[in-house]
Amino acid sequence: MRQVFLAVLGALAMSTGAHAACFGTQAMSTCTDESGNTYNVQRYGNTTFVQGSNASTGSTWNETSQTYGSTTYQTGNSSNGNSWNQTIHSMPGMTTYSGTDSRGNGFNKVCTAYGCN
Numbered sequence: 001m002r003q004v005f006l007a008v009l010g011a012l013a014m015s016t017g018a019h020a021a022c023f024g025t026q027a028m029s030t031c032t033d034e035s036g037n038t039y040n041v042q043r044y045g046n047t048t049f050v051q052g053s054n055a056s057t058g059s060t061w062n063e064t065s066q067t068y069g070s071t072t073y074q075t076g077n078s079s080n081g082n083s084w085n086q087t088i089h090s091m092p093g094m095t096t097y098s099g100t101d102s103r104g105n106g107f108n109k110v111c112t113a114y115g116c117n
Contacts, residue, residue: 054079078102 022031024041031039036055041048051062063076072088086099097109109116 074099 020031020033022029024030027043029041031041033039038053038055040051043049046067048065049062050065051060053060057079059079061077061079063074065072065074067073070090074086074088075083076085077083080102082102082104084100084102086097089096093112095111097111098107100106
């Protein structure tokens with residue numbers, strides 16, 4: 001187990017830059033990026049919960065994602081406390097995005113190999 005842990009740490013050091021790293025398990029981990037921001041990630045089956053913290057401002061945000069087949073449902077709260085949601089549906093050759101941003105604006109986007117509209 002120690003050898004696997006050391007191998008993972010070595011791979012992170014080489015692939016994520018000078019100061020970015022993640023520690024923990026697949027089910028629960030904490031990551032820090034190059035700017036010192038932290039991300040706590042928890043995974044349970046098809047659900048992922050992420051809570052982030054900005055090192056400069058102290059602000060926090062969170063996001064919950066649940067995936068069922070080819071559809072992912074995301075909800076969260078932005079750093080100003082406003083909620084948002086998004087549904088992502090993937091199918092061969094196309095991915096659709098729809099939801100409401102943290103300012104209350106609805107959106108719909110379709111992406112293919114030729115771009116997004």
